[in-house]
Amino acid sequence: MEAYSFTDTHAHLYGEEFADDLDEVIARARAAGATRIFLPPTDLRSTESAVKVCSRYPGLCFPMIGIHPEDLGEHPEDDLRAMEERLQGPHPFIAIGEVGLDLYWDTSRKEEQIRVFHAQIQMALRHGLPLMVHVRNAYPELIEALSDYRGEQRLRGVIHCFTGTLDEAQALLHLGHFALGIGGVVTFKKSTLPQVLREVPFNRLTLETDAPYLTPAPFRGKRNEPSYIPYVIEKLAEIYQVTPAAITEATEATTCALFPLAWETEPS
Numbered sequence: 001m002e003a004y005s006f007t008d009t010h011a012h013l014y015g016e017e018f019a020d021d022l023d024e025v026i027a028r029a030r031a032a033g034a035t036r037i038f039l040p041p042t043d044l045r046s047t048e049s050a051v052k053v054c055s056r057y058p059g060l061c062f063p064m065i066g067i068h069p070e071d072l073g074e075h076p077e078d079d080l081r082a083m084e085e086r087l088q089g090p091h092p093f094i095a096i097g098e099v100g101l102d103l104y105w106d107t108s109r110k111e112e113q114i115r116v117f118h119a120q121i122q123m124a125l126r127h128g129l130p131l132m133v134h135v136r137n138a139y140p141e142l143i144e145a146l147s148d149y150r151g152e153q154r155l156r157g158v159i160h161c162f163t164g165t166l167d168e169a170q171a172l173l174h175l176g177h178f179a180l181g182i183g184g185v186v187t188f189k190k191s192t193l194p195q196v197l198r199e200v201p202f203n204r205l206t207l208e209t210d211a212p213y214l215t216p217a218p219f220r221g222k223r224n225e226p227s228y229i230p231y232v233i234e235k236l237a238e239i240y241q242v243t244p245a246a247i248t249e250a251t252e253a254t255t256c257a258l259f260p261l262a263w264e265t266e267p268s
């Protein structure tokens with residue numbers, strides 16, 4: 001497959017799934033055209049793991065900081081305080097993520113999830129950082145939460161692994177400077193995402209793997225990694241009836257506008 005220039009905006013490369021062969025995964029990513037890879041942790045411990053991995057690949061890998069709605073832990077308020085402290089002074093973080101709402105498995109902490117999400121949105125606004133938003137079975141709640149910041153110019157980020165309806169896409173895109181994160185799901189045979197995306201301009205999309213999860217066809221079932229992003233690019237080119245280069249240029253420009261800190265470091 002041809003090499004394109006792209007950013008994988010969402011890859012959990014700090015996970016144990018990549019502990020044995022990360023150098024090779026990174027080499028394949030570069031060969032496939034990855035210029036940048038963003039690492040979204042899910043709690044404070046994985047935040048430090050992400051920082052450590054990114055320090056091995058400066059100019060290519062960039063960490064975020066955040067508490068995932070499924071990883072609230074025992075004392076989320078303490079973690080939020082620690083997060084705020086970590087953001088004081090110089091830090092390597094390009095975004096707050098992944099954060100959001102997940103009412104798929106467990107709805108018992110819904111109110112707490114919403115509270116922690118608001119705290120992290122406000123942290124993002126205070127520190128001028130974009131959000132990497134996770135949402136599952138909670139689009140109405142998410143839209144309601146973000147609506148509190150309507151008109152806030154600094155509100156920006158990615159709705160990661162977007163799989164909502166056209167109405168939900170349009171509501172989210174009107175709420176602030178958001179892009180829809182698109183990955184392997186768009187290549188799945190039964191996905192309704194292509195229909196929705198035809199109504200969304202492709203300069204409102206960003207590319208992502210969610211590695212090691214959500215591997216695109218034809219590798220479904222295998223571990224996902226950034227070098228598979230070209231399969232997503234080709235699928236998007238087919239959906240929009242444009243060249244793959246048109247997709248990479250538009251998504252790269254959108255990613256740069258949303259995550260400017262990742263463009264301030266010179267590639268190594």
Ligand SMILES: [Zn+2]
Binds near residue numbers: 010040098
């Ligand atoms: Zn993720």
